[in-house]
Amino acid sequence: MNSTSQIPNPSGVPDPRKETPSNSQPKRPPSTVGEIVMAVFVGATVIIYIVLTCVSVQNMHVDQRAWISAKQPHIVAFSEGNPFQLTVPFLNTGKTPALNVEEAISWEVPDKSKTMSKPTKEMISALAFVFYGALGPQDRAQMQVVNNDVTKFYSAVQSRQAFLYFYGEVRYGDIFGGKHSTTFCVLYVPANIIASHEAEMTPCESGNDMN
Numbered sequence: 001m002n003s004t005s006q007i008p009n010p011s012g013v014p015d016p017r018k019e020t021p022s023n024s025q026p027k028r029p030p031s032t033v034g035e036i037v038m039a040v041f042v043g044a045t046v047i048i049y050i051v052l053t054c055v056s057v058q059n060m061h062v063d064q065r066a067w068i069s070a071k072q073p074h075i076v077a078f079s080e081g082n083p084f085q086l087t088v089p090f091l092n093t094g095k096t097p098a099l100n101v102e103e104a105i106s107w108e109v110p111d112k113s114k115t116m117s118k119p120t121k122e123m124i125s126a127l128a129f130v131f132y133g134a135l136g137p138q139d140r141a142q143m144q145v146v147n148n149d150v151t152k153f154y155s156a157v158q159s160r161q162a163f164l165y166f167y168g169e170v171r172y173g174d175i176f177g178g179k180h181s182t183t184f185c186v187l188y189v190p191a192n193i194i195a196s197h198e199a200e201m202t203p204c205e206s207g208n209d210m211n
Helices: 033-064 121-125 149-158
Strands: 068-070 074-077 084-092 098-108 130-135 140-147 165-173 179-189 200-203
Touching: 068 165, 068 179, 074 200, 084 098, 084 165, 098 140, 121 165, 140 149
Parallel strands: none
Antiparallel strands: 068 084, 074 084, 084 140, 098 130, 098 165, 165 179, 179 200
16 A cells, blocks of 8 residues: 655745635725715715705796786775775786685774784684685786675775775695795775875785785
8 A cells, every 4th residue: 555655844835735815805905085085075066966956946946836916906996885896906927827726805994093014813814715726827817805894984984084904815826736825905095186196005014925
């Protein structure tokens, strides 16, 4: 029986039988300052892009959405013993339809000849809304007011011993899902023969807003 002699491994020479194979892939060197700065820059760029995209979309919605504005009210009739008749036109100045339009209007004669700068929150919350529907871009509509209760104040209002206000609100939505409101408040100004002007409705100090 033949036997193969084994030669002792010379000193200083690695023994392949005992040496553990090293990882063939080199270790990744630690990130440099330049790589960290680049990563931060890329992340910031992505965030800025997202923000600018959101702002652009929002601006597009503002530009394209419906905008309802109240126009100058027109006094149809107001005389002693007869109903007060008023029309309040409103217009969609936007580029898309106003949806689910609701409208409401009311009046107020403050006690003791007082004036008011705008309707109170309680007065606004008490408004009774009527459903109108949709209003297309650049389309007009109007509120029709025929009020018998105001007639009893005719003499006091004409002599400026009392002040007559009409106020209201138009609520609507846009095609992007937004909800909006337009409010108005006007004061009846009697005719003045000396100044040669007819009776008119003039805006209140505030309370005429749109969003």
